Amino acid sequence: MITGAFSFLFNERLHRVQDKGDSDGADPWVAAGTVALSLSAADGPLLFGDAIGSVVLAGAAVYDLTQRVYVTYILHHPNGQVYLGRASGFGTPYQVMMRRYYHHNKWRALGFGKPSLDRAAIGPFGYAAIRGREQQLIDFYGGIGSPKVANIIRGVGRYNIKGRVYHYTSNYYFGNIAPYTGIF
Amino acid sequence: MIKSKEEIEFLKDWINEINEFILRNEISEKTMEIGTWFIKESKRAIEEAYRNQNIRGLRCAFHDTNEMAYAMKQDNVNRLNRVLKSKFGFDLNSQNKKDLVKIKAIVDRGHIKTNGEYYLIKGRIDALNGMDGHEEEMNRLDRLMTDYELSKRNNAKY
Numbered sequence: 001m002i003t004g005a006f007s008f009l010f011n012e013r014l015h016r017v018q019d020k021g022d023s024d025g026a027d028p029w030v031a032a033g034t035v036a037l038s039l040s041a042a043d044g045p046l047l048f049g050d051a052i053g054s055v056v057l058a059g060a061a062v063y064d065l066t067q068r069v070y071v072t073y074i075l076h077h078p079n080g081q082v083y084l085g086r087a088s089g090f091g092t093p094y095q096v097m098m099r100r101y102y103h104h105n106k107w108r109a110l111g112f113g114k115p116s117l118d119r120a121a122i123g124p125f126g127y128a129a130i131r132g133r134e135q136q137l138i139d140f141y142g143g144i145g146s147p148k149v150a151n152i153i154r155g156v157g158r159y160n161i162k163g164r165v166y167h168y169t170s171n172y173y174f175g176n177i178a179p180y181t182g183i184f
Numbered sequence: 185m186i187k188s189k190e191e192i193e194f195l196k197d198w199i200n201e202i203n204e205f206i207l208r209n210e211i212s213e214k215t216m217e218i219g220t221w222f223i224k225e226s227k228r229a230i231e232e233a234y235r236n237q238n239i240r241g242l243r244c245a246f247h248d249t250n251e252m253a254y255a256m257k258q259d260n261v262n263r264l265n266r267v268l269k270s271k272f273g274f275d276l277n278s279q280n281k282k283d284l285v286k287i288k289a290i291v292d293r294g295h296i297k298t299n300g301e302y303y304l305i306k307g308r309i310d311a312l313n314g315m316d317g318h319e320e321e322m323n324r325l326d327r328l329m330t331d332y333e334l335s336k337r338n339n340a341k342y
């Protein structure tokens with residue numbers, strides 16, 4: 001279980017990651033951070049996603065280390081392109097992202113680096129929120145086919161019958177950054 | 185045709201069973217609003233796909249729902265597995281084994297053919313990301329994913 005001091009370290013790490021993300025310029029942190037913060041304030045400490053936008057979780061929450069943490073992240077290319085992804089695992093959101101980044105061998109070889117953590121959440125609804133967030137991130141940067149986006153496959157298939165539910169769950173957790181682009 | 189109908193019934197029942205379990209066991213005071221909404225809307229989407237006999241949609245939701253089940257606390261995953269086993273005769277682990285057979289076939293082939301296979305590999309990488317000792321497998325799967333993405337990019341017409 002994550003308690004007290006560890007929780008503090010956890011949030012410290014998130015803030016360092018967030019600061020790094022903000023320094024990248026046009027970053028969805030700016031768009032969604034305010035919403036995450038206001039959700040935290042209204043609902044009290046709850047979700048990892050909230051922690052990214054505020055400090056209210058520090059020292060207040062108790063988490064199960066055996067529970068999966070879901071994250072979205074952004075890889076940056078010097079030419080301005082981005083690769084958007086999601087991952088899950090155990091540990092802090094930063095650790096989860098870095099473990100996934102380590103295995104992105106080809107994208108790294110192609111020059112995609114400087115990974116920045118976007119959002120993180122836990123639990124089944126957190127999973128759904130991260131699914132929606134990954135697709136919203138892709139759409140935020142212009143969508144599949146945009147010269148800005150290196151991804152060539154959608155995060156959530158256009159015909160996924162749960163696509164809309166993921167989208168709105170992401171809105172609830174992190175705020176909306178892009179319109180829904182699925183079919184159902 | 186009969187086989188498809190049976191599969192559609194099974195997919196609907198399986199997904200609903202997991203949704204019901206999550207509703208009963210994973211909703212706290214803090215997740216009440218989003219949780220109840222999420223389950224209600226998921227059920228609506230499943231019912232609609234069932235009415236339209238949308239087997240591809242249900243298969244996709246089946247895969248996603250199984251993935252989502254692993255987001256629960258480990259105790260609840262174990263309890264859900266017992267519920268599934270008693271109702272269907274198999275559980276999430278059995279489904280994982282089936283996926284592994286498909287994944288092995290893709291790895292042996294050496295390349296991904298469809299987006300469905302891509303999402304399957306992506307899910308496997310996601311699962312392995314939380315475990316030690318699977319670095320080589322992750323590297324191999326990631327290479328398959330990236331090769332597929334790059335090949336699609338080279339063939340893309342925007």
